[in-house]
Amino acid sequence: MSTVATPVGLAKPAEKAAPEEIQNTTHTPSQRYLSTRGGSYGLSFEEVVLKGLAPDGGLFIPEEIPTLPQEWESKWQNLSFSELAFEILSLYISSSEIPSPDLKDIIDRSYSTFRAPETTPLVTLNEKDNLYLLELFHGPTFAFKDVALQTLGNLFEYFLVRRNKGKTGTDRHHLSVVGATSGDTGSAAIYGLRGKKDVSVFILFPKGRVSPIQEAQMTTVLDPNVHCLAVEGFFDDCQDTVKALFADPEINEKLNLGAVNSINWARILAQITYYFHSYFALKKSPTYKADHKVRFVVPTGNFGDILAGYFAKRMGLPVEKLVIATNENDILDRFWKTGHYEKKAVHGVAAEGGITADGAKAHEDGVRETLSPAMDIMVSSNFERLLWFLAYEYASAAGMDDEWNKKQGGQEVESWLKELKSKGGFSVNAETLKLAKKDFESERVSDSQTVETIKQFYSSSSPKGGYILDPHSAIGVAASLRSISRNSTADTHHISLSTAHPAKFANAVDLALKEEQGYTFESVLPKEFIGLESRERKLINVPQGAGWEGVRKIVQEEVEAELKAASASQDEH
Numbered sequence: 001m002s003t004v005a006t007p008v009g010l011a012k013p014a015e016k017a018a019p020e021e022i023q024n025t026t027h028t029p030s031q032r033y034l035s036t037r038g039g040s041y042g043l044s045f046e047e048v049v050l051k052g053l054a055p056d057g058g059l060f061i062p063e064e065i066p067t068l069p070q071e072w073e074s075k076w077q078n079l080s081f082s083e084l085a086f087e088i089l090s091l092y093i094s095s096s097e098i099p100s101p102d103l104k105d106i107i108d109r110s111y112s113t114f115r116a117p118e119t120t121p122l123v124t125l126n127e128k129d130n131l132y133l134l135e136l137f138h139g140p141t142f143a144f145k146d147v148a149l150q151t152l153g154n155l156f157e158y159f160l161v162r163r164n165k166g167k168t169g170t171d172r173h174h175l176s177v178v179g180a181t182s183g184d185t186g187s188a189a190i191y192g193l194r195g196k197k198d199v200s201v202f203i204l205f206p207k208g209r210v211s212p213i214q215e216a217q218m219t220t221v222l223d224p225n226v227h228c229l230a231v232e233g234f235f236d237d238c239q240d241t242v243k244a245l246f247a248d249p250e251i252n253e254k255l256n257l258g259a260v261n262s263i264n265w266a267r268i269l270a271q272i273t274y275y276f277h278s279y280f281a282l283k284k285s286p287t288y289k290a291d292h293k294v295r296f297v298v299p300t301g302n303f304g305d306i307l308a309g310y311f312a313k314r315m316g317l318p319v320e321k322l323v324i325a326t327n328e329n330d331i332l333d334r335f336w337k338t339g340h341y342e343k344k345a346v347h348g349v350a351a352e353g354g355i356t357a358d359g360a361k362a363h364e365d366g367v368r369e370t371l372s373p374a375m376d377i378m379v380s381s382n383f384e385r386l387l388w389f390l391a392y393e394y395a396s397a398a399g400m401d402d403e404w405n406k407k408q409g410g411q412e413v414e415s416w417l418k419e420l421k422s423k424g425g426f427s428v429n430a431e432t433l434k435l436a437k438k439d440f441e442s443e444r445v446s447d448s449q450t451v452e453t454i455k456q457f458y459s460s461s462s463p464k465g466g467y468i469l470d471p472h473s474a475i476g477v478a479a480s481l482r483s484i485s486r487n488s489t490a491d492t493h494h495i496s497l498s499t500a501h502p503a504k505f506a507n508a509v510d511l512a513l514k515e516e517q518g519y520t521f522e523s524v525l526p527k528e529f530i531g532l533e534s535r536e537r538k539l540i541n542v543p544q545g546a547g548w549e550g551v552r553k554i555v556q557e558e559v560e561a562e563l564k565a566a567s568a569s570q571d572e573h
């Protein structure tokens with residue numbers, strides 16, 4: 001097996017970026033970041049992390065995907081999760097930007113909050129089929145988002161402490177983080193940022209459309225720097241509002257907006273580690289042989305989790321395929337089947353009563369309410385990053401120079417997204433779709449299949465009888481079973497990502513298991529959730545029709561009040 005990746009762009013060692021391109025920083029940049037819409041702003045890793053979104057509305061991508069060091073497999077195979085994270089992050093972040101001991105400390109502190117000694121354990125679901133489950137929910141909020149958001153919280157803090165050294169009052173850089181959540185990002189971001197100095201955090205969630213435990217996790221955090229906003233509508237409305245705020249230069253400049261969603265490059269970067277970590281864990285399984293293939297199956301909504309797998313693959317991790325598992329909000333599955341990325345499903349939207357043939361509630365704009373609400377997402381924000389790589393690769397075939405290819409990539413993405421906005425969809429050509437199929441496959445899993453899968457793996461006839469999958473993880477497992485049925489299980493191993501603890505989704509789990517002997521939901525409940533729903537809460541209800549300007553007003557007023565209170569308490573001391 002080759003130990004060197006074939007990167008997009010020509011790989012350069014991390015430290016060699018041109019210092020003259022960097023503004024506002026005294027630290028040597030790790031490398032150049034491009035915007036998916038074509039812009040290139042010469043920003044350092046620190047600035048990319050603090051800004052979140054590029055000024056042209058695009059998402060930041062590293063210009064080069066680093067190659068793996070020689071002998072990476074033998075050198076890395078016995079590293080702990082934190083040690084491995086350090087090796088991987090160091091390939092992207094130069095030690096002159098974050099000195100190695102500091103980066104190590106950020107990483108160690110981020111994973112010291114996890115309950116599992118392996119951080120993200122790999123469990124065998126069915127040895128006969130070589131099916132494994134990567135449990136990503138052992139962090140503070142019981143969802144995979146903790147892996148990246150603990151790190152991001154500590155990175156924000158590190159950069160702010162460094163920027164604010166010796167500064168007082170209004171000279172201090174105050175970051176106003178705004179994020180959209182369908183349930184999990186919100187609590188993970190809040191737990192990563194609560195109580196941190198010089199940061200306010202605003203989380204927008206769709207009112208009544210996150211699970212009761214998720215809402216309690218977010219709203220029972222009473223720290224003065226945490227603000228939860230309940231918005232009428234769906235996750236996509238919250239995500240659009242966040243993007244509109246970022247697009248407003250006035251508020252952006254005044255409040256220094258920061259992003260916690262996976263639009264923030266650091267989110268993707270931190271998630272790369274568990275693809276490598278689980279690969280090494282798999283290699284230690286008795287059935288794994290050197291020439292075996294590995295497939296990762298990922299329950300997908302905003303395309304952040306699976307995009308980290310794509311980066312791992314491009315760096316050189318031997319992944320045969322990345323399998324996208326969607327719920328009935330299947331825009332990605334439809335794209336991989338047809339090459340059309342269209343907001344509204346062409347089929348299956350209910351004619352009557354808003355109920356689809358699969359039994360889910362459908363809405364006029366095409367979003368369905370499913371049993372896996374964290375994935376009830378219409379437009380996947382990180383798909384834009386993959387689109388850039390596809391457009392770049394397609395352009396590269398024309399034989400022009402690399403700068404031209406990159407520009408071309410950005411222009412193509414810009415025009416696709418314009419069409420998405422104006423016409424509700426766009427199509428790619430057959431060659432581009434072929435490029436997408438080279439690395440990915442996709443599966444759509446209905447609510448009824450989700451319930452069946454939860455039942456199947458709980459049943460005593462399952463090799464891991466009594467195991468309770470959360471509905472999102474069950475979507476991954478259902479998709480894995482389909483992939484297994486198409487591939488020889490003798491030499492293909494499936495790692496299915498388990499993205500949340502079942503206790504977060506009582507509704508779906510109860511629906512699947514209520515008739516099963518010996519099952520009670522209470523037995524699933526971690527001690528951290530007991531009594532959570534009856535604790536004191538703090539919540540701002542955004543008035544209906546307030547729009548993004550209404551949210552802007554709330555954010556502005558809350559930040560002002562927070563800063564005033566902080567300065568008053570400073571005066572007192």
Ligand SMILES: Cc1ncc(COP(=O)(O)O)c(C=O)c1O
Pocket residue numbers: 143183184185262299300301302303304305306374375472473499500
């Ligand atoms: C539990 C759970 N599973 C899966 C997903 C999908 O992950 P991604 O948005 O990174 O595709 C999410 C959130 O989006 C989630 O909260």
Ligand SMILES: N[C@@H](CCOP(=O)(O)O)C(=O)O
Pocket residue numbers: 180181182183184185186260261262263301302304374375381
């Ligand atoms: N499922 C997510 C939606 C936001 O996704 P993100 O990864 O872009 O933050 C959630 O739980 O909030």
